[in-house]
Amino acid sequence: MSRASRFLHDNSLTLVFGTAFLLTLVGQAASGLAEVNNQLVAADLQPVSVADYLTGSDFAVDVTENWQSEYLQFFLYIFGTVWLLQRGSPESKSLDQAGPESDRDQKVGRHATADSPGWARVGGLRRALYSRSLGAVMALFFVGSWFSQSVTGVSAFNAERLRGLQTPFSWSDYVFSVDFWNRTLQNWQSELLAVASMAILSVYLRQRGSPESKPVGSAHTSTGVEG
Structure with a gap:
């Protein structure tokens, strides 16, 4: 090859x-x-x-409002699955592993292997940051895209108001407006529904060959097992 x-x-x-x-x-x-x-x-x-x-703002607000809801989904799922469990789901850890797990389980410090990332082998702040880097970056993407949505959203909203000879909103007024929260909550509810559906449906349904599914022959009660 x-x-x-x-x-x-x-x-x-x-x-x-x-x-x-x-x-x-x-x-x-x-x-x-x-x-x-x-x-x-x-x-x-x-x-x-x-x-x-x-x-322009019309295109930007449509893009950023979708991005912020997606990154919210990943941020909540990454952090939530540290502690939250679902019996029988491959999306959940085993029922006895709730929490950040031991250094041995996470292969950090003296339990790191030869091919472990460098920051997994060291201690202190670097390991603490690296141990939470995925969720932290997703959180930053979420906050950044949500802020971008609010800035582009008020611009697009005010352009529409000006065409109707109405007084424009300030950024702070828009963030507390019905338009902003209608856009935001429409996206949030769909993402949260998708996460909840995946967690529970993967208990009983299978997709052969997918790491998001349990092996086809696994029991419904098997938890944290991926195909």
Whole structure:
């Protein structure tokens, strides 16, 4: 197998979903531009160009409100599954492993192996930070995209109000407005439903060959077992 083929094989999950993300982003931009221009034409206003739409608040708020809900899902799931359990689910740890687990289980400090990351072998602040780095980064992505949603959202909201000759909102007014929380909670409830559904349905249903499923023949009560 050539180096290029090996790279594609070893990174196919990221590459496929990354490419799909870019394609859907392009599709969202195209359909969003068409929708905005249809609304502008219907209001006897000048349509916007592709460049103006991509750098404008309408496109940005739609993107960031989706991103913040996704990162909220991962952030809550990563931290929640440290302590929360679901009997029979491969999405849960074993019922006797709630909590951060021992150094031996986590292969840190003197229990680290030769190929363990460097910060897993050391102690102190570096290990503490690295031990929580995945959840922390997801939290930062969530907070950053949520803040971006609020900034782009107030801009898009005020543009619509100005077209109707209404007084624009300040950022703080918008953050407590019905529009902002309607957008936010619509996304949050769908993500939380997806997490809850995956946790409970994976107890009883199977997908052969997937690490998100238990082996097909595993008992319904088997917990923390992946296929």
